[in-house]
Amino acid sequence: MIADLIKKIFPPKDVVGIDIGSYSVKIVCFTEEKKELKLKDWGYIPLAFKADATPEEKRLAIASEIKTHLKKKGVSAKYAAASISGNAVIVRYVKLPKLGKKELALTLGVEAEPFIPFDIKDVNLTCYVLNDVTEEGQPKMDAVLVAAKKEAVADKLEMLSAAGLEPLVIDVDSFALETLYERLQPKPEGTVLFLNIGHKVTNLSIVSQGVTRVVRDIFIAGAAFDKAIGKLLKAEPMAADILKKSKGLLVTDEEKQAAVSDYDKEGIAVSKAATGVLRDLYTEVSRSIDFYLSQGAENSVSRIMLSGGMANLGNISKFLSAEFKVPVETVDPFSFLGEQPLARNIPRETLPALSVAAGLALRKMKDWE
Numbered sequence: 001m002i003a004d005l006i007k008k009i010f011p012p013k014d015v016v017g018i019d020i021g022s023y024s025v026k027i028v029c030f031t032e033e034k035k036e037l038k039l040k041d042w043g044y045i046p047l048a049f050k051a052d053a054t055p056e057e058k059r060l061a062i063a064s065e066i067k068t069h070l071k072k073k074g075v076s077a078k079y080a081a082a083s084i085s086g087n088a089v090i091v092r093y094v095k096l097p098k099l100g101k102k103e104l105a106l107t108l109g110v111e112a113e114p115f116i117p118f119d120i121k122d123v124n125l126t127c128y129v130l131n132d133v134t135e136e137g138q139p140k141m142d143a144v145l146v147a148a149k150k151e152a153v154a155d156k157l158e159m160l161s162a163a164g165l166e167p168l169v170i171d172v173d174s175f176a177l178e179t180l181y182e183r184l185q186p187k188p189e190g191t192v193l194f195l196n197i198g199h200k201v202t203n204l205s206i207v208s209q210g211v212t213r214v215v216r217d218i219f220i221a222g223a224a225f226d227k228a229i230g231k232l233l234k235a236e237p238m239a240a241d242i243l244k245k246s247k248g249l250l251v252t253d254e255e256k257q258a259a260v261s262d263y264d265k266e267g268i269a270v271s272k273a274a275t276g277v278l279r280d281l282y283t284e285v286s287r288s289i290d291f292y293l294s295q296g297a298e299n300s301v302s303r304i305m306l307s308g309g310m311a312n313l314g315n316i317s318k319f320l321s322a323e324f325k326v327p328v329e330t331v332d333p334f335s336f337l338g339e340q341p342l343a344r345n346i347p348r349e350t351l352p353a354l355s356v357a358a359g360l361a362l363r364k365m366k367d368w369e
Contacts, residue, residue, distance in 0.1 A: 014040060014077040016165060017176070017360030018066060020156065023047060023199035023222065023309065025065060026357040028333075029077055039334060039343045040077075042357075043069045044350050059155060063162035070163070080165035081360040085173040086201045088152030090116055090123075091144065091215040098132065098139035116147045123147040130211065144212075146172060169363060174205035174215045176359030177307065181207060183336050183362055190302040195285065195320075196355060197221050197310035203356075204285060206292050206301065214292045220281045222310050228273035233266065243270050248314015249278070251322065255315075274313065282323050307331040311352035333358035 019026040027043035045065050049058055070077075092115045099107065108127055113120045130142040153170050160167040171179075177194050188210035196203040199222040206214040222244075223237075230240035247270035250256045259267045289301055303326050306317060317328040333355045334343035346354070 013079070015168065015361055015363050016041075016070070016075065016077045016080045017357040017362070018080055018082045018160065018165075019173075019176075019354075019357040019360065020062060020082060020159065021047075021198055021200075024353070025062060026354050027066065027069060028354055028357040028361040029075055030361050037337070039337055039340055041070075041073045041075045042342070042346060042354060043073070044353060045069060055155075059159050060162065063159045066159070066163040066165075070165075078166050079168045080160045080163075081169045081171060081176075081363045082156045082160060082167065083171040083173045083176050083356060083360055084148055084152050084156060085203050085217050086219070087149075087217075089146065089148045089172055089217075090118065091146050091172060091174070092116070093213065094143055094145055095133065095135060095140045096127075096143050098141055104129075112145050112147065115145055118147060118149065120147075122151075123149055124153055148172075171360060171363070172215070173203045173217075173356050174212060176356045177203065177205060177305075178207060178212045178359070179362050180331075180333055180355055180359035181305070182210065184331075184333075185210075191297070191299050193285070193289070193301045193304045195304060195306050195308075197281075197306070197308040199223055199309065202281065202308070202310075204288055206288065208297065208299070213295070213297070214288055216288050218281065218284045220277060220284060221308075224277050224280075225274055225310070225313070228277050229270055232269050232273045244274065244313065247271065249274055249316060249319050251315045251318045275319070278316070278319060278323075282320075285324075301326060304328045305331050307333075307352045307355035309353045312349045331355050 014029055014031045017028045024047055025045040027041065029041040030037050031040040047062065049061065094115050096111050104127060108125055109120050112125055116123065126146050128144045130144065133140050133142050148170065156170050157167045173196060174194065177196060181188065181192070188207070191206060191208040194203070194205045194207065200219065202218040202221045204216045204218055205212050225244050226237050226240040229235065229243055230237055233240070233243065235243065243266060247267045250259055250268065250271040293300060304320060304324060306328055310316065311330050317330060321328040330352055332351050334346070334351070337343045
């Protein structure tokens with residue numbers, strides 16, 4: 001009774017991180033006990049809609065899934081953070097005239113318009129100043145511009161509110177991963193490439209000395225693998241998805257020979273289709289690395305951090321490591337928690353998919369106070 005009263009007077013400041021994708025919803029919530037961060041809850045909810053479901057019906061169904069999960073798990077957190085990516089958001093690294101905070105707030109729309117390929121009236125704008133620079137004798141600011149379509153932001157806000165949560169922030173997937181990286185690597189060194197490969201979009205970000213320098217979304221992801229596998233094997237998308245998960249890439253000569261010896265026609269076909277898609281992804285990622293280096297970067301990418309549902313594709317780390325000639329590591333978003341039972345009991349294949357949600361959940365109330 002007293003505990004319930006205290007909760008009402010001093011509501012918990014835990015933030016539920018909710019990553020709403022096209023394939024599933026991922027939920028993570030941390031809590032702080034005696035100055036130690038602990039995993040309070042996690043969830044992975046696959047999504048399935050009727051073929052003729054309207055966008056509004058989908059939003060209501062997602063909100064219902066989130067609300068049901070939190071109630072079932074007894075999570076009383078009031079606040080939530082979600083994120084967007086893909087066509088709904090543009091991130092640009094630009095040089096702006098040196099301005100004070102008030103001046104920048106008043107003129108941001110005008111300053112940002114040349115860099116944003118959307119109608120400036122249709123987006124929510126924000127700007128983060130990285131540092132001051134001098135260009136051609138003029139004082140300027142290195143800054144990150146983020147423009148998010150108002151409609152996409154409103155959709156996320158609507159789903160969180162319908163789930164009974166108070167939306168605090170709509171982040172960008174890549175920045176949520178940066179927040180997670182800060183926790184995983186308190187003293188970051190070198191340049192790291194994040195590849196968060198989801199169902200429809202791959203979030204790419206290059207983080208140098210703990211600061212994100214390149215952000216890009218590539219529309220080569222899980223659905224592209226399903227399409228390629230389905231086309232080669234004449235299989236429906238659901239069957240292709242199952243094959244994708246049960247098979248993997250044949251990378252070494254020994255693996256290829258073993259598949260031939262075992263007459264594993266499906267395994268060979270899946271590997272061939274998936275390899276073609278990964279080579280396309282490799283080309284796009286290489287362009288982003290070249291762009292990063294062209295900006296005067298001192299060091300190239302020293303390792304790749306892999307997350308998202310596609311991180312589970314068999315041998316994908318081995319394949320990417322061979323192509324990029326750098327180590328590839330699959331992200332465990334809860335490795336910083338040590339041996340906490342709840343974190344350690346999460347299925348290994350689920351961990352990479354929870355990365356964005358974990359980064360969102362690590363946002364603290366002070367971020368908005």
